[in-house]
Amino acid sequence: MKIFFPLLGFIVSFTLFSQGELTGNIESTFQYLNEDTLIGASQPAQKGLINTYMNVFYTQGKFKAGMRLESYLPRIQGYPNRFDGTGLGMRYIGYSDEFVDVTLGSFYEQFGSGLSFRAYEDRALGYDNLMDGVRLIVRPKKGIALRGVYGYQRLSFQQGKIIHGAGIVRGVDGEVNLNECFSKLENFPLSTVVGASFVSKYQADNDADLILPENVGAYGGRMKLRYKNFNFDAEYIQKEQDPSNDNGKIYNFGHAAVFNLGYNQKGLGILLSGKSVDNMSFRSDRTKDLQDVFINFLPALNKTHTYNLVATLYPYVTQPLGEVAYQAEVLYTFKKGTFLGGKYGTSLNANFSTTYQPKQFLDNINLLDSSRVVYESKPFVMSDSLYWRDINVNLTKKINKKLSLIFSYFNININNDVAKISNDASGIIRAHVGVIEGSYKINKKHAIRTELQGLIVEPKNGQSNDKGDWATILVEYTVSPHWSFGFMDQYNYGNPREELRVHYPIVTFGYVKDATRFMIYYGRQRAGLFCVGGVCRFVPASNGLTLSFTQSF
Amino acid sequence: MKTIHLSFLLIFLASNANAQKVASVKLKDLEGKTYNTAELGFDGPVVISFWATWCSPCKKELNTIHDLYEDWQSETGVKLVAVSIDDEKTKNQVPTYVNGKAWDYLVLLDPNGDFKRAMGVNYVPHTFLLDKDGNVVYTHNNYAPGDEEKLYLEIKKLSGK
Numbered sequence: 001m002k003i004f005f006p007l008l009g010f011i012v013s014f015t016l017f018s019q020g021e022l023t024g025n026i027e028s029t030f031q032y033l034n035e036d037t038l039i040g041a042s043q044p045a046q047k048g049l050i051n052t053y054m055n056v057f058y059t060q061g062k063f064k065a066g067m068r069l070e071s072y073l074p075r076i077q078g079y080p081n082r083f084d085g086t087g088l089g090m091r092y093i094g095y096s097d098e099f100v101d102v103t104l105g106s107f108y109e110q111f112g113s114g115l116s117f118r119a120y121e122d123r124a125l126g127y128d129n130l131m132d133g134v135r136l137i138v139r140p141k142k143g144i145a146l147r148g149v150y151g152y153q154r155l156s157f158q159q160g161k162i163i164h165g166a167g168i169v170r171g172v173d174g175e176v177n178l179n180e181c182f183s184k185l186e187n188f189p190l191s192t193v194v195g196a197s198f199v200s201k202y203q204a205d206n207d208a209d210l211i212l213p214e215n216v217g218a219y220g221g222r223m224k225l226r227y228k229n230f231n232f233d234a235e236y237i238q239k240e241q242d243p244s245n246d247n248g249k250i251y252n253f254g255h256a257a258v259f260n261l262g263y264n265q266k267g268l269g270i271l272l273s274g275k276s277v278d279n280m281s282f283r284s285d286r287t288k289d290l291q292d293v294f295i296n297f298l299p300a301l302n303k304t305h306t307y308n309l310v311a312t313l314y315p316y317v318t319q320p321l322g323e324v325a326y327q328a329e330v331l332y333t334f335k336k337g338t339f340l341g342g343k344y345g346t347s348l349n350a351n352f353s354t355t356y357q358p359k360q361f362l363d364n365i366n367l368l369d370s371s372r373v374v375y376e377s378k379p380f381v382m383s384d385s386l387y388w389r390d391i392n393v394n395l396t397k398k399i400n401k402k403l404s405l406i407f408s409y410f411n412i413n414i415n416n417d418v419a420k421i422s423n424d425a426s427g428i429i430r431a432h433v434g435v436i437e438g439s440y441k442i443n444k445k446h447a448i449r450t451e452l453q454g455l456i457v458e459p460k461n462g463q464s465n466d467k468g469d470w471a472t473i474l475v476e477y478t479v480s481p482h483w484s485f486g487f488m489d490q491y492n493y494g495n496p497r498e499e500l501r502v503h504y505p506i507v508t509f510g511y512v513k514d515a516t517r518f519m520i521y522y523g524r525q526r527a528g529l530f531c532v533g534g535v536c537r538f539v540p541a542s543n544g545l546t547l548s549f550t551q552s553f
Numbered sequence: 554m555k556t557i558h559l560s561f562l563l564i565f566l567a568s569n570a571n572a573q574k575v576a577s578v579k580l581k582d583l584e585g586k587t588y589n590t591a592e593l594g595f596d597g598p599v600v601i602s603f604w605a606t607w608c609s610p611c612k613k614e615l616n617t618i619h620d621l622y623e624d625w626q627s628e629t630g631v632k633l634v635a636v637s638i639d640d641e642k643t644k645n646q647v648p649t650y651v652n653g654k655a656w657d658y659l660v661l662l663d664p665n666g667d668f669k670r671a672m673g674v675n676y677v678p679h680t681f682l683l684d685k686d687g688n689v690v691y692t693h694n695n696y697a698p699g700d701e702e703k704l705y706l707e708i709k710k711l712s713g714k
Contacts (some may be wrong), residue, residue: 021574025673057671058574110665113641120640120665143587177585193585224585231583233649260645269649299642304607329646331653334695344620347654439613447698480699515679515692551672552692553573 009171025552027123028052036543038502039524049076053089053123064103067091070157078530078539079126080156087160089123090130101137106130106162109149111173111197112222115237115256115280118148119153122215125530125537127291130154132164143180147173150300153284153293165293167203167284193224197237201284201295210249210372216242218254218296234259236379237296239279243372244286247259247279247321250371254279256298257379268306271329275301276379278358281320291537301325302353302390304531306488307408307435309455312528314414314421314431316355316388317536324382344398354389356382356420386428389413406437416466421529425466430458449476457494469494484510490526515552521545575601575681576671578635580661583648588661589669591687597630598711599683600704603663603674605639606646611678614696618704619656625705628691629712633658638677658677682707 017517030050035043050073057066071086072079092105108130111117121128133151140146149171152164175195179185198219220237236257243249250375256277263270282296284541298318305311331349334341359382360375367374394408410433416425432455439449453472457465471493476486486508495501506523527541554639577591602618604611615635618625625631635658637647644664651660663669672681675694682691682704691707693700 023573023576023671023673025675027675055670055673057576057673108665108667110641114664118641118665121670177587180586191584226584233645262645264652266652266655269651269653271645271649273645297641299640301642303646304643306607306609331649333653333655345601349653430691441698444702445699478697478699480697481693482697483704484697501592510695512693512695515673515694517675517694527627548674550694551699552675552679552694 002107011378020058020063021553022056022058023551024054024056026052026054027548027550029546030068031542031544031546033077033130033542033544036524036541038493039504039543040527041524041541041543044074046074049074051076051079055090062095062097063093064096065091065093071160072157075126077542078537083126083157085158085160087157089128089154089157089162099139101135101139102431103135104133106132106154107135107149107151109135109147110297111147111171111199112175112195113235113258114284114299115235115258116197116218116296117169117171117173117199118222118295118297119149120297125291127537128154128157129295131169132162141181143177143182145175147171153295155285155288155293165284165288167201167293168294168333169199169201169288170285171197171199173197186463189227189285191226191495194221195223199282201293203283203284203286207463210243210244212249212286213241216240216282229263229265232260233262236553237280239282242279242282242286244281244283245289246281246286250279250281250374252374252377254282255377255379256296258301267333267335269329269331271327273301273327274380275317275323275325276358277320277324278322278377278379278409280322288341294475300388301355301380302388303327303329303351303392305392305410307433307437307451307453307472308474308488309453309470310392310410310412310433310435312526312530313455313470314412314429315529315531315536316390316414316419317529319387319418322360322377323359323387324356324358324380325353325388327351327353341500342397342399344400344404346398347396348393349396350393352391355387357385357387359383385415386413387415387418387420402441404439406435408435408437409433410435422466427460427465429466432456432458438469445480447478447480449478450474464494464496467492467495467500477523482512484512488523517548519546519548521548564641575683575687578663578668578671580663580668583651583660583662590661593632593634593659593687595632596685597632598708599632599706600633601623601636601672601674601681601683602633603636603669603677603679605637605677606625606643606650607639608677610696612650613698614678614680614701615656615658616654617698617701618701619654619658621701621705622657625708629708631708631712635660636668637661638663638666638669638674640666666690680704682711684711 052071055068068090070089072083077082090106094103119131131151136148138146155165156163178192200217218239221355222235224233239254241251258275282382284293300318334346336345392410398404412431435453437451441447451474455470472490476490479482490504504524509520511518525542529536530539678696
């Protein structure tokens with residue numbers, strides 16, 4: 001019943017101010033699952049599962065309001081198992097003009113690069129750590145933005161209601177674009193943006209043995225520079241003592257630092273990035289784990305891959321307890337009409353990323369004292385323990401008006417003892433992946449696209465590490481602008497156990513009309529980590545039918 | 554009960570469906586300059602295309618239009634704004650990709666999905682065509698080769714050519 005009043009409020013306000021703008025979207029996913037013991041897929045007791053969401057946003061001049069209704073009857077596979085019921089998962093009202101922007105209710109926000117604070121939603125992952133409370137943004141002068149946030153985070157959604165995390169979160173952030181702010185600098189060749197943030201959480205101390213800090217702060221600064229073809233940005237955040245389940249209740253300070261240096265000209269992009277993280281798990285409830293109530297955002301420093309064998313078998317997720325990472329990326333497009341460029345141009349992309357455990361210094365540490373400071377660390381000082389390495393290249397070549405080809409190679413090393421990805425592997429998994437993708441445009445509307453992928457895992461001590469070798473074939477036929485048909489088969493042909501050399505075929509059908517989309521999937525889905533951006537969730541194996549419907553308005 | 558309220562709301566929405574206007578969100582370009590998405594200040598048709606560096610069909614769409622863009626612009630005066638929804642993990646690869654592919658679009662960054670949410674985008678690629686007053690006159694979700702021709706037909710209709 002609680003749902004009724006906000007809805008009534010909305011309808012009344014719509015009627016009163018029917019001059020306003022309405023936008024929103026709907027998404028619904030239904031699954032009917034079969035049992036398939038060979039791949040470990042089970043059939044839920046209800047057989048059918050369905051998730052549905054609808055967002056409605058309303059603006060009328062300077063007034064704004066919005067809400068999301070969500071429904072899990074019950075939730076689809078792989079979603080957090082405590083999500084259930086139908087109800088309001090997000091709602092807010094607010095006012096905004098050029099000077100102030102105030103929101104009461106639910107909101108999403110990010111300070112700087114998110115190292116200190118990020119409230120966001122990723123529906124594909126079932127991830128939503130929105131803030132419920134109040135946010136104020138003030139823009140006193142062009143180029144200056146000041147933000148304040150205060151609230152509880154969304155932890156869960158049970159019986160149709162938002163469940164909040166235990167601790168309250170509050171923060172302030174300020175950012176100045178010097179070139180926009182000072183008219184003298186408007187045409188200055190060096191553009192500069194500086195910012196600083198402070199975020200704090202409060203959670204009562206219920207510990208029987210230790211005196212836990214109830215208020216924990218994290219603070220730091222950032223800058224972004226651009227000069228001609230070069231750009232540089234960096235942020236450093238320090239976190240106060242924050243004993244938690246994640247870090248074994250130690251009293252160390254934590255830090256996170258990132259920098260990016262880029263060089264760009266038409267046809268060439270180069271990027272070098274570095275990241276250092278130590279003891280930086282920052283949650284509004286110190287007892288939580290997995291992806292629950294994170295206040296900050298610590299994405300892994302590597303490329304987000306799209307081919308399925310590369311993206312879903314061995315993805316890497318940041319270790320918030322500590323890591324040092326580097327990445328380099330180059331993209332070059334050979335000019336049309338040159339030898340390598342050919343008639344239509346050729347692009348070459350190379351990417352390298354690596355992550356190590358930080359070095360922990362123990363010289364000044366007395367583990368027997370009562371400080372519970374168990375090591376010292378220095379930003380960007382790393383040990384020789386490898387967590388992750390990815391070397392990949394790809395070449396995109398348009399052969400003629402109809403045919404284009406992409407050749408890719410990936411060399412991935414992932415430390416399964418640290419970034420656990422499989423129960424069937426130990427130590428470092430070394431994988432080589434090759435992909436050939438071809439697109440052929442048959443005529444104005446019809447096109448066909450294929451992918452051939454192969455993955456080889458290096459044996460360890462003469463034994464197969466993890467599930468051995470895989471191959472994937474994908475064929476997709478599209479008729480613009482409405483229809484698509486696809487078939488994909490993943491084949492674990494190199495599994496060391498012969499009975500598990502299984503095919504995972506899946507057929508897809510899609511119909512799109514403007515902003516409406518229907519999709520049908522039928523087949524086997526392999527168990528694995530499903531990742532979006534830097535965050536992953538485990539999706540169990542399944543066999544069955546999935547229907548999805550999306551609509552924007 | 555709930556279903557009844559919901560259906561009221563849906564009926565209400567349907568009865569009130571006038572032209573969607575582009576939402577007003579403050580986004581930054583690759584140089585850190587702030588833009589209000591409702592005041593892009595263009596005098597002809599505007600295409601807003603949501604994309605990400607990890608989205609293959611998005612890149613295919615924008616690379617295809619890149620090859621046609623000069624002709625499109627000289628014939629209709631259309632401008633394309635490519636809104637990247639890359640978050641902090643991949644946001645820094647956006648200028649690398651945009652320059653490496655020599656795109657001429659205005660590229661805006663939406664790292665926390667504020668504009669994406671406000672425009673009701675479920676998945677990328679998602680393309681909106683706006684008239685010069687910011688009214689949405691055509692939208693398309695997904696990309697299949699050939700979709701750019703349908704988009705161009707709509708652009709031509711809008712520019713009266």
